[in-house]
């Protein structure tokens with residue numbers, strides 16, 4: 001080869017090397033997350049549903065129907081699917097507020113709400129429910145008391161049980177003062193006493209302290225996390241980041257993160273929801289199964305988000321949602337025979353311990369899952385294909401990757 005051809009080849013290699021370095025540098029965050037998140041040996045499905053507890057009495061029947069559907073199915077270890085229910089512990093005591101002006105609450109163990117609490121405890125006893133904390137209320141009471149919106153003033157004074165889904169979205173956030181927008185942060189001391197009160201209420205109502213919290217509307221701050229940790233909470237469910245405020249339009253904002261499964265701070269371990277199972281919003285069993293298959297390919301647990309409004313606001317919608325839940329459980333087991341159903345707290349404890357019965361340890365066994373995560377990364381994967389990194393990586397993964405050893409774990413602790 002002539003001198004000029006050598007020079008040309010060296011030039012091409014130099015340009016290619018610079019392009020590869022630029023891609024790796026620009027996408028180091030996404031690559032780091034793909035590396036950091038643990039790889040699971042078998043398919044995991046966690047069903048989470050929020051907003052249950054204090055509220056409409058129609059929840060009691062819906063909970064019984066959900067429990068009956070879940071009890072029809074069992075995974076290979078003989079366990080039923082578990083719905084991890086995030087509980088709201090109180091609604092406003094409207095007539096008392098109307099009479100005195102100050103905020104008063106009706107809690108979930110008050111006699112008028114007894115049928116809901118009984119349905120929750122029945123599902124616990126049947127091992128189809130697991131309970132976790134959502135909030136004492138699904139709002140910050142002083143923000144509602146300060147509101148001059150006639151609809152909010154009326155909502156706060158109506159006879160219980162009120163339906164929090166009817167509040168303006170920004171006022172459904174508990175851990176900021178959204179009485180004015182953009183929202184203001186809450187004083188740390190007020191956060192601490194509110195967390196202590198809600199953890200004490202949960203312990204009294206449920207009979208054991210909460211281990212998992214799901215921040216209402218996913219707006220919360222590090223101050224709130226420190227208070228949760230001090231009160232004994234172990235796990236925080238997230239959408240992959242932390243929104244710290246409501247902006248001038250009332251939307252979640254001030255995002256911090258990203259967060260991946262198993263990340264930790266101040267003694268708390270984070271979990272990250274994968275996708276949705278919300279039949280009322282078109283995210284039905286087929287949609288959820290697609291999310292499950294993608295998570296399985298990536299060695300990620302599939303944590304699906306759901307809300308009570310799929311089941312309690314409309315009888316026909318409730319029937320459809322129950323059918324979709326039944327279809328989801330059946331097809332998940334059919335498509336992934338090795339699948340295990342876990343509650344959120346069980347998954348959290350596996351993540352925190354790094355249990356090798358569940359989590360792949362060897363880098364060679366992790367490699368094919370890491371590669372799938374990059375494959376699903378959107379912009380990064382496009383750049384990798386453009387630069388030839390995808391082709392080169394495929395050869396390397398085929399050479400060095402190993403299939404993960406067959407799991408021996410059957411049940412969660």
Ligand SMILES: [Zn+2]
Pocket residue numbers: 050051134138216217
């Ligand atoms: Zn909620």
